[in-house]
Amino acid sequence: MTGKLNNRIRVYRAEHRLSQGDLAERIGVTRKTISTIEVGRFVPSTVIALKIARYFGVPVEDIFSLNDDVDVSESTANT
Amino acid sequence: MNDRKETPTGSNESPAQIVDRLLQRTAIGVSLLTISYAMAAAMYVISDQEIVDLMDRLQLVPSILVLLIVFPAFVKFARLRYRQKSECAEADGYLVEMFKRASAMAFSLTFVFLIILEPVTGKYLTELPTPFFINVTLAFSLGVLSIAFFRSVRGDSDDESDDDFDTELAP
Numbered sequence: 279m280t281g282k283l284n285n286r287i288r289v290y291r292a293e294h295r296l297s298q299g300d301l302a303e304r305i306g307v308t309r310k311t312i313s314t315i316e317v318g319r320f321v322p323s324t325v326i327a328l329k330i331a332r333y334f335g336v337p338v339e340d341i342f343s344l345n346d347d348v349d350v351s352e353s354t355a356n357t
Numbered sequence: 358m359n360d361r362k363e364t365p366t367g368s369n370e371s372p373a374q375i376v377d378r379l380l381q382r383t384a385i386g387v388s389l390l391t392i393s394y395a396m397a398a399a400m401y402v403i404s405d406q407e408i409v410d411l412m413d414r415l416q417l418v419p420s421i422l423v424l425l426i427v428f429p430a431f432v433k434f435a436r437l438r439y440r441q442k443s444e445c446a447e448a449d450g451y452l453v454e455m456f457k458r459a460s461a462m463a464f465s466l467t468f469v470f471l472i473i474l475e476p477v478t479g480k481y482l483t484e485l486p487t488p489f490f491i492n493v494t495l496a497f498s499l500g501v502l503s504i505a506f507f508r509s510v511r512g513d514s515d516d517e518s519d520d521d522f523d524t525e526l527a528p
Contacts (some may be wrong), residue, residue, distance in 0.1 A: 308373045311450035323449040 280344045280351040287316050289332045291340060375437055377452045379430040384456070386427040389419035389505040391496050398492035433451055450509065459505035467498040 291301055296306070296311045307326060314320035331338035370378070372389050414523050471494065478490060 291492055302373070306371070306373055308371070308377050308452070309453065310377070311373070314451045318469045320454065323454075325449060351491045 282318060284343050284345060285315060285318070286341050287312070287330060290336070294334065301330070301333070305333055329355050359503060370433075372437055375430075375433050377450065379427075379434045380452045380456050381432040382427050384459075384503050384506045386423040387499045389423050389426075389509075391500040393419040394492045394496035394499065398496060401489040401492075430458050436506055455509045455522055456506055459509060461500035462505045463498050466501045467494065470494065470497050 285299070291298070296304075297332065298316070299309045302309045302312045304327065305326065306329070311322070311326070315322050327338050327342055331341050332350070384464055393416055396412050396419075400412050403412070474490065474494070478485075482490075
């Protein structure tokens with residue numbers, strides 16, 4: 279659970295042709311919040327993560343994932 | 358894409374931006390209060406009466422600046438709250454989180470500071486009055502809060518490059 283949080287916000291923004299400011303406005307946060315989440319400087323709250331996922335119409339785990347997700351799934355498979 | 362729309366807040370700022378502005382200005386206000394309390398504490402240890410009088414007068418400056426800087430942002434925030442914008446209560450953006458972390462650090466370090474101060478005052482600083490220690494503690498606590506906040510948000514201008522994909526992808 280200590281893995282760094284990866285995100286694919288930039289990818290989804292590119293698909294939807296949205297700037298950071300546009301996305302921020304649509305989910306009710308500031309552009310700084312979006313930019314710091316994108317670069318991994320700020321781990322968003324569950325509410326913000328869910329708002330972003332809902333806006334793009336995808337499950338939250340499609341956008342956010344832990345770095346050690348592979349390790350976790352491998353260890354689960356081995357048990 | 359970046360055209361700002363008039364919002365229900367009466368300006369072109371979003372509720373999140375108003376909350377962030379209030380936090381930034383509060384942090385600046387806290388820095389100024391740190392100076393004010395530090396000056397108040399210093400007045401107890403400075404023996405030169407002229408300097409003390411000067412500091413007494415100068416102490417008003419940070420207080421006035423705090424009012425001028427924080428009050429307008431607070432009024433905007435209060436108006437937003439009055440118009441029942443629940444976004445204010447739900448605000449959990451980057452600056453809010455940084456401010457919470459800075460506050461937690463200030464509380465912890467103030468606690469440690471008081472624990473250290475307690476035996477020191479019992480042995481060495483017995484002649485100084487209680488207001489001196491109150492001012493020192495407030496200056497320390499507010500100083501840690503503002504330094505921790507500004508340290509955590511410094512250099513964020515690097516993250517500010519907005520990606521306008523419409524512009525980038527335009528033929």
